[in-house]
Amino acid sequence: xxxxxxxxxxxxxxxxxxxxxxxxxxxxxxxxxxxxxxxxxxxxxxxxxxxxxxxxxxxxxxxxxxxxxxxxxxxxxxxxxxxxxxxxxxxxxxxxxxxxxxxxxxxxxxxxxxxxxxxxxxxxxxxxxxxxxxxxxxxxxxxxxxxxxxxxxxxxxxxxxxxxxxxxxxxxxxxxxxxxxxxxxxxxxxxxxxxxxxxxxxxxxxxxxxxxxxxxxxxxxxxxxxxxxxxxxxxxxxxxxxxxx
Amino acid sequence: xxxxxxxxxxxxxxxxxxxxxxxxxxxxxxxxxxxxxxxxxxxxxxxxxxxxxxxxxxxxxxxxxxxxxxxxxxxxxxxxxxxxxxxxxxxxxxxxxxxxxxxxxxxxxxxxxxxxxxxxxxxxxxxxxxxxxxxxxxxxxxxxxxxxxxxxxxxxxxxxxxxxxxxxxxxxxxxxxxxxxxxxxxxxxxxxxxxxxxxxxxxxxxxxxxxxxxxxxxxxxxxxxxxxxxxxxxxxxxxxxxxxxxxxxxxxxxxxxxxxxxxxxxxxxxxxxxxxxxxxxxxxxxxxxxxxxxxxxxxxxxxxxxxxxxxxxxxxxxxxxxxxxxxxxxxxxxxxxxxxxxxxxxxxxxxxxxxxxxxxxxxxxxxxxxxxxxxxxxxxxxxxxxxxxx
Numbered sequence: 269x270x271x272x273x274x275x276x277x278x279x280x281x282x283x284x285x286x287x288x289x290x291x292x293x294x295x296x297x298x299x300x301x302x303x304x305x306x307x308x309x310x311x312x313x314x315x316x317x318x319x320x321x322x323x324x325x326x327x328x329x330x331x332x333x334x335x336x337x338x339x340x341x342x343x344x345x346x347x348x349x350x351x352x353x354x355x356x357x358x359x360x361x362x363x364x365x366x367x368x369x370x371x372x373x374x375x376x377x378x379x380x381x382x383x384x385x386x387x388x389x390x391x392x393x394x395x396x397x398x399x400x401x402x403x404x405x406x407x408x409x410x411x412x413x414x415x416x417x418x419x420x421x422x423x424x425x426x427x428x429x430x431x432x433x434x435x436x437x438x439x440x441x442x443x444x445x446x447x448x449x450x451x452x453x454x455x456x457x458x459x460x461x462x463x464x465x466x467x468x469x470x471x472x473x474x475x476x477x478x479x480x481x482x483x484x485x486x487x488x489x490x491x492x493x494x495x496x497x498x499x500x501x502x503x504x505x506x507x508x509x510x511x512x513x
Numbered sequence: 514x515x516x517x518x519x520x521x522x523x524x525x526x527x528x529x530x531x532x533x534x535x536x537x538x539x540x541x542x543x544x545x546x547x548x549x550x551x552x553x554x555x556x557x558x559x560x561x562x563x564x565x566x567x568x569x570x571x572x573x574x575x576x577x578x579x580x581x582x583x584x585x586x587x588x589x590x591x592x593x594x595x596x597x598x599x600x601x602x603x604x605x606x607x608x609x610x611x612x613x614x615x616x617x618x619x620x621x622x623x624x625x626x627x628x629x630x631x632x633x634x635x636x637x638x639x640x641x642x643x644x645x646x647x648x649x650x651x652x653x654x655x656x657x658x659x660x661x662x663x664x665x666x667x668x669x670x671x672x673x674x675x676x677x678x679x680x681x682x683x684x685x686x687x688x689x690x691x692x693x694x695x696x697x698x699x700x701x702x703x704x705x706x707x708x709x710x711x712x713x714x715x716x717x718x719x720x721x722x723x724x725x726x727x728x729x730x731x732x733x734x735x736x737x738x739x740x741x742x743x744x745x746x747x748x749x750x751x752x753x754x755x756x757x758x759x760x761x762x763x764x765x766x767x768x769x770x771x772x773x774x775x776x777x778x779x780x781x782x783x784x785x786x787x788x789x790x791x792x793x794x795x796x797x798x799x800x801x802x803x804x805x806x807x808x809x810x811x812x813x814x815x816x817x818x819x820x821x822x823x824x825x826x827x828x829x830x831x832x833x834x835x836x837x838x839x840x841x842x843x844x845x846x847x848x849x850x851x852x853x854x855x856x857x858x859x860x861x862x863x864x865x866x867x868x869x870x871x872x873x874x875x876x877x878x879x880x881x882x883x884x885x886x887x888x889x890x891x892x893x894x895x896x897x898x899x900x901x902x903x
Contacts, residue, residue, distance in 0.1 A: 274618040278604075285606040350602030354663075357566040357598070358619045359591035511570040513529070 272364040272371070275355075279372025283338070292337050293380055296329040300384065303328075317399030319388045323409040323480045326384055327416055327472065330377065331445035335417070338376055339424025340437040342369045343507065348432050356507075366425070366504045374421045381413050405482035412479025415492035416472060420445050422499035429506040448472045517544045519671050519701040520565060524574035527560050527725075534560045536725040537574065544670075547697040549712035550705040552722035553834050558705040559599060561722070562675050565703070566596045579671060592620070595664030599675040601656045605649030609640060609659050612648060613666055620667045630666050638662045638692060654685030661692060672702045678711055690715050709827050723834040737829055738797060742777070744822055745793040747805055750815035752787055758813030763789045769812065773804050788817055 269277075283289035303325045305311050311321060346352040355365060392401035424441045431437050451471035455464040468474040475488045520542040527535040535557045542548050552558050563569045565576055567587035576583045579593040603612060613634070617627040635641050638658040643651060648659060657677060664672055677693065678686045693704065693715050706712060712719050712733070719736055721729040729736050747770065754760040761769070763781050766789050771779035777794045784790040795801045802821055809816045 269618055271619045271621075274615065278607075278615055282604070282606055349605075350598060350600065351604055353563070353568055353598045354596075354602050354660075357568050357591060357594075357596045358616060359588045359621075360619055361588065510568070513569075 270364070271358070271360040272368040275360070275365060275368025276371035276375065279342070279369050280375045282372075283376050288337065289376065292334055293383070296334050296380065297383065299329055300325055304387065317392060317401045319391070319401070319406060320409070320480050322384050322387050323413060323476070326381065326413060327449060327476060330381075330417060330420060331449045331472075332442060334380060335377060335420045335424050335445060336438045336441040338373050339421055339428050339441055340434045341428065342373055342425050343429040343503070344431050344434050344437045348434075362507050363504055366429075366500060366507060370422060370425050370500060370503075373425065374418060377417045377421055378414065381410070381417055384413075385410075402482075405480065408479045408482045408484050411484065412476045412488075415479075415489060416476055419472070419492045419495040419499070420448075422496040422503070423448075426499040426503045426506070429503040445472075452477075518542070518577075519544050519546075520576075520578050520703060522561070522565070522574070522576040525561070525564060525571045525576055526573045527557075527564065527569070528572045534725050535564075535571070538722065538725070538727055539574075540720050540727060540730055542701055542703055544701055545699070546718060547693070547702045547704065547716045549716035549719040550703055550722070551709065551712055551719050551830065552705075552707065554707055556722045556834070557725040558707075558722060559675055560725075562596070562598075562673050562703070562705060565590075565673055566594060567591060592667075593669055594671045594673055595667070595669040597657075597660045597664045597672075597674045597677055600680060601653075601660030603648045603656055603659055603663070606647070608645055608647050609651075609662075610644045612659060613662055616663045617666050622667060627666070630668060634662045634665050637665065637695060639688070652685075653680045654682065654688070657681060657685070657689055658692070661689070661696075665696060670700060672696070672700055672704075674702065674704045676705055676707070678706060678708065686711070709830055721830065721833055728833045729829075742828075743795050743797050743800075745795060745801065745805065746782070746790065746818065746820045746822075747793065747809075747816070748784070748788050748790045748818035749809070750787070750817055751789050753815055755813045755815055761789070761812065761814055763791075766814070767791055769808060770805065773801060773808060775799060775801060790818075 300322070303310070304321050314321065343352065346355065356362065360368075388401060388406050390396060391398050423444055424437075427440045427444060428437045431440065448470065449472050451467045452473035455467035455471065455474070458464045458467065475491055478485050478488055518541050520540075522541075523539045525535055525538045526533065538557070538561060550558050550561070560569070564571050565578055565583060567583045567590050570584055578590045581589040581593070583590050604615075607615065610631075613631060614627065617630070622630065635644065638661050640655075640658055640662055643655055643659075648656060651659065657680075661674075661677065664674070674693070678689050681689060690711060693702065696702070697715070704712075704716065716733070718732050719729070720727055721736065747766075749761065749766055751760055751763070767779050767781055770776065770791055770793055773793075775796055777796070779791055779793045782790040782792050793801075793805070800821065802819060805819060806816070
């Protein structure tokens with residue numbers, strides 16, 4: 269197994285050694301269930317065979333809770349405890365460290381995202397049959413969620429690689445992802461014009477909304493992939509910086 | 514590249530901002546040598562080791578490990594070394610077996626090799642009882658062993674150990690040193706410490722660094738001789754004497770020995786026997802043991818012990834690294850804190866903890882953390898003056 273995958277595997281497994289991952293997963297599933305079925309009438313009020321609300325609410329939980337928690341320790345904690353030195357002085361490339369940690373964290377987030385598949389499966393396949401589900405928007409919705417998760421985890425990793433404290437990493441990631449998400453609402457307030465357009469251009473929410481409706485726009489795909497790539501490269505540079513500091 | 518020089522540093526300089534942590538450090542370590550890398554806290558030991566393990570890059574100069582340049586071929590270098598950073602930072606949420614397996618996997622060991630190496634490592638490091646235990650629950654001594662095990666898992670020709678014995682109790686220290694001796698039989702080891710007794714116990718050669726410079730490099734004996742003094746220890750019975758003569762008082766004996774021509778100083782050492790133990794310092798080129806013996810016979814004292822050795826490494830160390838912090842703190846500090854000689858020497862051991870002064874805060878942060886931990890060790894060597902850091 270390549271060093272990168274070994275690191276990814278260790279990272280992924282270590283989430284399950286601590287109660288934190290379980291707590292976060294349970295909480296986010298509970299919250300999602302509540303929002304989906306209860307909030308403002310929820311699914312029943314929509315009165316359509318659609319799970320669009322899953323895609324609308326899941327990114328909230330991911331941005332504001334799950335991803336900050338999952339990524340906060342990636343590099344910050346290792347740097348603080350000194351294990352980073354131990355890890356890097358093994359025969360691994362810095363890029364293996366970044367990619368391995370990224371994949372480990374993304375793996376956990378995707379487990380959670382795929383967990384939400386229970387909604388369409390249970391509601392429209394078995395045991396319940398609440399109506400004919402249009403599968404197109406479900407697939408595109410999940411594609412959007414995966415892309416969104418990829419970009420958000422990369423942003424979290426980037427922040428974690430710059431700070432030394434988990435708590436600081438958590439709040440910065442929380443703020444950064446929250447901002448990227450709610451820029452769309454800010455654009456609503458600021459009306460039309462350049463600023464609103466610019467805000468919409470970078471907002472994760474605007475970028476995702478197409479996917480909910482079954483619309484896969486290559487610009488949105490490219491956008492999420494670019495954010496991911498840039499964040500990973502900058503994290504790599506941040507890790508390399510120790511050599512010269 | 515087939516060579517007998519396993520580690521070679523030439524003109525390695527490392528600057529952190531405007532602070533020079535290493536200043537043209539050059540040394541070589543040959544195949545099969547166990548070398549003590551010695552220096553006060555903050556002298557640049559860890560920095561050197563981090564450069565050798567390609568964790569950080571030198572500002573200038575080159576270093577080669579097993580023939581590979583640390584800058585150009587970091588992966589090749591890391592394949593050849595086993596490294597134990599200071600305080601053995603391990604993943605505390607893994608158990609010992611998982612951790613060793615993780616290190617082995619990253620190093621690309623296949624399963625059967627891993628199993629073979631594991632049994633050897635477990636035997637050498639005494640880990641049989643703790644393989645299934647979570648690292649977070651282990652004592653420092655055991656973590657250190659796991660760290661050593663991790664460094665040995667791929668059977669590397671070169672081991673770099675950064676203060677492997679700090680934080681350990683005396684038993685654990687002795688254990689770890691025993692492992693090092695054991696594994697040093699067929700490996701090249703560079704071992705850093707600020708505890709001199711350890712070097713005397715486990716290394717044949719020492720490199721002493723101070724303020725980022727190599728101040729001494731050579732076999733322990735030649736380093737000891739560096740200051741050109743020889744130490745004698747004489748023990749005289751304090752109750753009984755020969756042929757009806759009277760046993761001397763401590764002061765009497767001390768003065769008598771001090772009067773021997775060529776003797777530079779004499780002082781009483783603490784002892785729990787009913788005897789006076791006196792330490793004498795003489796010049797290196799002559800042997801004064803005969804003089805001492807004759808004096809004792811003339812006086813009719815009962816000689817219990819007479820020993821001559823080169824000056825203790827401790828004293829050499831202090832001599833070589835002296836003045837470090839006086840420079841740092843400036844003359845004002847020296848003037849205010851130069852009451853007695855003895856006091857000064859104690860400070861020497863302790864205060865080098867922050868040798869680069871306030872200007873070095875940035876890069877010293879890490880090192881300083883380490884220093885807090887190693888205070889325990891330092892305490893054994895010298896009583897700590899109160900409130901020295903205030």
